[in-house]
Amino acid sequence: MKASEIADGVFHLFANIGSEVLFEGIWPMPHGASMNSYVVKGREVAIIDGVCEWDGVPESLYAQLDQIGVKVEDIRYVVINHTEPDHTGWLKSFLTLTHDFEVLVTAKGLELAQAFYGLDVPFRVVKSGDSVDLGNGKQLVFEEIPNVHWPDTMVTFEPSTGSLFCCDAFGTFGALGESPCDDQLDDAQLEFFEREALRYYANIVGRFSQAVNNAIAKVKKLDVRIVAPGHGPIWRRNPDRIISLYERLASYAKGPAKPLVTVLWGSMYGNTEKTVVPLLEGIAEEGVESVVYQVPQSHIGDILASAWESTGIALAMPTYEYQMFPPMAIVLDELGRKQVRGKVALRVGSFGWSGGAQRELGEIIERQKMGWRFLDPVEFRGAPCAENLELIRERGRELARQVRQAALAD
Ligand SMILES: Cc1cc2nc3c(=O)[nH]c(=O)nc-3n(C[C@H](O)[C@H](O)[C@H](O)COP(=O)(O)O)c2cc1C
Ligand SMILES: [Fe+2]
Ligand SMILES: [Fe+2]
Known part of the structure; x- marks a missing residue:
């Protein structure tokens, strides 16, 4: 030195x-x-x-x-x-x-x-x-x-x-x-x-x-x-x-940042995982870039950086024991603590019987005062059917359009 x-x-x-x-x-x-x-x-x-x-x-x-x-x-x-x-x-x-x-x-x-x-x-x-x-x-x-x-x-x-x-x-x-x-x-x-x-x-x-x-x-x-x-x-x-x-x-x-979507996904048996490709395709079809992180495999430090500079966040995770896939709840809680606020967001995911992920998502967003503006979620039972996947692709497009509108100019 x-x-x-x-x-x-x-x-x-x-x-x-x-x-x-x-x-x-x-x-x-x-x-x-x-x-x-x-x-x-x-x-x-x-x-x-x-x-x-x-x-x-x-x-x-x-x-x-x-x-x-x-x-x-x-x-x-x-x-x-x-x-x-x-x-x-x-x-x-x-x-x-x-x-x-x-x-x-x-x-x-x-x-x-x-x-x-x-x-x-x-x-x-x-x-x-x-x-x-x-x-x-x-x-x-x-x-x-x-x-x-x-x-x-x-x-x-x-x-x-x-x-x-x-x-x-x-x-x-x-x-x-x-x-x-x-x-x-x-x-x-x-x-x-x-x-x-x-x-x-x-x-x-x-x-x-x-x-x-x-x-x-x-x-x-x-x-x-x-x-x-x-x-x-x-x-x-x-x-x-x-x-x-x-x-x-x-x-x-404040929320609006780059015209970018951070896609966070986690899945136990591959049902929710099947949504990731149509989600990404929908976003790309509108000419918006995305960055993908699998949870819990990715480190929160990288996710946080990506979420901070993104205008949009897409979440794909299933229900687990009446609540959200736990590592995703941990990631969202950390994003809340670090005050990642005001994002445009979408959640998709699978459940087996009564669901619960969606409710916990609302609780975290509320508790952490994150103020994310969510599109209608797409939840499905078990494996997604072709119709579910098409709807997810369409929601991906809608998310991208809203991100483009809300993002800051360069
Ligand atoms: C350990 C475990 C706990 C689960 N808990 C619930 C639950 O409380 N409520 C529910 O609706 N589904 C529950 N499920 C069902 C999953 O949400 C369902 O199988 C879903 O398709 C899994 O999605 P994945 O393949 O993306 O992991 C549970 C599944 C597992 C393996
Ligand atoms: Fe320092
Ligand atoms: Fe310091």
């Missing part, structure tokens, strides 16, 4: 976590993730955010400090934009090395940092508009952006370089190589990180979209020339690219 100077006197340090790790103990990261830390050198030195505490990680951060000529004891300020351990875990090790520094943190962040690490060091609670002069023209200005995605969150802005240290806001999954900046990445790599941003957003930040909107409004008042997040690449050629992407992803919280 190599530190690099991303602007005059501003340095990027980082650690990658690999695909074997589930983020927050839940979310797969097939391409890993980076945890970024930044050093600003004025007359005094500040480090903004850090890395987790895993084996060898704080040590690799110290090695990178060495590369940029900063000794641990030189650090005068530690800025905690956000207390989650992926950014603060290193403090446990750091606190054994030095105490001669000051922590700059929001009031909520201080509460959390003390709960996690028993911070027994000088600290200064900062709020929006406060600043610290590092000397030599370098300044740190703080702006609170609460609830992206924890209540403690703030961004730190360095005016002379226009660097916005924004921690989880504007972050993406995906490990970094030795070239961390957008101007060092080719189009394919940038598109890769944009895809990783979608999964990161839907998995971690999506339900806080209103807070993201508030944060974007605040950030737009600053003269941001470099977006330097806690995860993923640094955006300095085109900082607006990641800010606009976040604006767009936040707008999907």
